[in-house]
Amino acid sequence: MSDGVAGPGAVALPARPGVTATRVLRAEWVKTWTASATAWCVAATVLLHAAVALVSGYNAAAPAAGGLSGLLSLGLVVSQLPLALLGVVVSAGEHHDGSARSTYLAVPRRLPVLVGRAATVTAVAALAGGLAVAAAWASLLPFADRVGVTLEAPDGDLVRVVAGTVLHLLAVSLLGLALGAIVRRPAAAGVVALVWLLLLDQLLTMLGSEVALAIRAAMPGWAGRRVATPDEGLADLVRAGLPADPWQGYGILVAWTVAALLVAAPVVRRSDV
Amino acid sequence: MIEVADLTKRYGSTTAVDGLTFTVRPGAVTGFLGPNGAGKSTTMRMIVGLARPTSGSARVNGHAYADLRAPLQEVGVMLDGRTVHPGRTAWGHLMGLARTHGIGRARVQQVIELAGLTSVARRRVGGFSLGMTQRLGIAAALLGDPPTVVLDEPVNGLDPDGVLWIRGLLRSLADDGRTVFLSSHLMSELAAVANRVVVIGRGVLLADDDIDALVTRSARDGVVRVRSAEPERLGRALAAAGATVRPVDGDLLEVTGTDAGTVGALAAELGVPVLELGTVAGTLEEAYLDLTADAVEYGGTGARAAAGDRS
Structure with a gap:
């Protein structure tokens, strides 16, 4: 295309034209990191996680269960939610404002977009998880002299619990991503994530029957958090006759996440936008 | 070059597009006309892979859209309706598209200037007027300097300056040897810029012809x-x-x-x-009204009779 309005030497076209996985990842990476929702969700994760540690440290009258590991991971029940919602927004948000059409015009095979988003969300969740644990630890420092606060991990489970906290957040954000890609409406997918990861656990706990607790043990939020539960908490589960293996629990969460992503892939690839 | 063959789209029991076959050739501006709800947008969305045909096929430059290695450098697309995140800037939106193809910042800057968006490039798209949004759509379509452009209602919301600008742009793209396919429900606009026209009504092909030939066939021509x-x-x-x-x-x-x-x-x-x-010389409008007389999806009967001015 030599001349004319659009083509007087179109500049900066690539020497090797084509959509590649790396290029799509770069595009999705920048889009996600520059979206304001990302900053909000990371901030909410860190604040919620630290706030729970702060309140438990402040109120603890007796040594907290699980020691430092327990205090650092206690906030996970609520701090997992902003990251699950981030996953939802990253995949469903573009359907809400119509920009999914621009995205899929540029990448008509579509699956590289889902992969690029999964990689980006994983990185965001890793950062948020690391910051959340660090903020929780920092928020305990002012109460280091209180009986309920110990800055030591008695059983040497600290590494597993901290790593588990971050790993749980990673998987939960990917589960949110898959839900958003399947449902495509951010509000609806957000409600599903909230109910599934939090309210359902609470409801089943309240019911308390053997069946209810068995179902709860298979739910992603509950099972996944076992990897971030201190040894002392796991021992309680064993005494109650409940499944307690931390990595098996995390495996259940990962299985749910992989299943959801496998459902999401054909929806992303085939549906009209 | 766009080749549409027996293209059909059904939503439940509704047939939006019904066995369309036509070809859009390079070096000309081809208009795509039809009443509201005739299936124009659906057809265009199937051509560019956003909607799956129930049957039939659409090929652009010889390939299904999804099989193009660098789609933005093959087909420039501007769709009707919202396609941009309102929180992004024009620059950010175009850069996001450019990155998927390894297109550099200098080209993004070039299409921003081309579309007359330089002064608003760093502003959030949410605050754009309809005219500016249309210009951003044009900029996105031209990003990869594509040999084929598909534009859905490009003159919607443009001021008279913008309308003149886009007419000149479309003509020069066609003179360059590119394929230009645009839909409109404004006959006068198409008559001013198109050489050929594809007319559909209720998803069915009504005409695929040179504009002059179509006008000559209109009932009032030669009165x-x-x-x-x-x-x-x-x-x-x-x-x-x-x-x-x-x-x-x-x-x-x-x-x-x-x-x-x-x-x-x-x-x-x-x-x-x-x-x-x-x-009396026939007009495209009259030819169009003749063709689509039976194919109006949402019709006010009185208004139509008045517009046609026929007894």
């Missing part, structure tokens, strides 16, 4: 209008000569089945003073 001092006497004579005469108002007659020369000669023979004599 002779004659204003004379004695319309009744002239009318009788014309009818006797085998023409069809329709009195319009006062001293004006519309005559079909003859030509202006014959009418003038007959009037001279009768000694009837002719005040005005001429041949």
Whole structure:
């Protein structure tokens, strides 16, 4: 295309034209990191996680269960939610404002977009998880002299619990991503994530029957958090006759996440936008 | 080059697009006309892979859109409706698209200037007027300097300056040898810029022709209008000569089945003073109304009769 309005030497076209996985990842990476929702969700994760540690440290009258590991991971029940919602927004948000059409015009095979988003969300969740644990630890420092606060991990489970906290957040954000890609409406997918990861656990706990607790043990939020539960908490589960293996629990969460992503892939690839 | 073959899209029991077959060739501006709800947008979305055909196929530059290695450098697309995150800047939106193809910042800057968006490039798209949003859509379509462009209602919301600008742009793209395919429901706009036109109604192909040929086929093309001092006497004579005469108002007659020369000669023979004599040229609008008379999805009957001005 030599001349004319659009083509007087179109500049900066690539020497090797084509959509590649790396290029799509770069595009999705920048889009996600520059979206304001990302900053909000990371901030909410860190604040919620630290706030729970702060309140438990402040109120603890007796040594907290699980020691430092327990205090650092206690906030996970609520701090997992902003990251699950981030996953939802990253995949469903573009359907809400119509920009999914621009995205899929540029990448008509579509699956590289889902992969690029999964990689980006994983990185965001890793950062948020690391910051959340660090903020929780920092928020305990002012109460280091209180009986309920110990800055030591008695059983040497600290590494597993901290790593588990971050790993749980990673998987939960990917589960949110898959839900958003399947449902495509951010509000609806957000409600599903909230109910599934939090309210359902609470409801089943309240019911308390053997069946209810068995179902709860298979739910992603509950099972996944076992990897971030201190040894002392796991021992309680064993005494109650409940499944307690931390990595098996995390495996259940990962299985749910992989299943959801496998459902999401054909929806992303085939549906009209 | 766009080749659409037996393209069909059904939503449940509704058939939005019904066995469309047509080809859009390079080096010309091809208009895509049809009443609201005729299936224009659905057809365009199937051409560019956003909607899956129920059956049939659409190929761009010889390939299904999804099989293009660098789609933005093959087909520039501007869709009707929202396609941009309102929180992003024009620059950010275009960069996001450019990154997927490894297109550099300099090209993004170039299309921003081309579309006249330089002064607002760093502003959030949410605050854009409809005209600016349209210009951003054009900028996105031209990003990869594509040989084919597909534009859904590109003049919507543009001010007169913008309309002139886009006419010039489309013409120069076609003169470059590119394929230009644009939909519109504004006949006058298409007549001003298109060489060819594809007309659909209720998802069915009604015409695929040169604009001139289509206009010539319109019912009013070639109607002779004659204003004379004695319309009744002239009318009788014309009818006797085998023409069809329709009195319009006062001293004006519309005559079909003859030509202006014959009418003038007959009037001279009768000694009837002719005040005005001429041949009606068909318009795209009339040709279009003829074609789509039965295919209007959402019609106000009175308005349509008035627009057609036919008895």
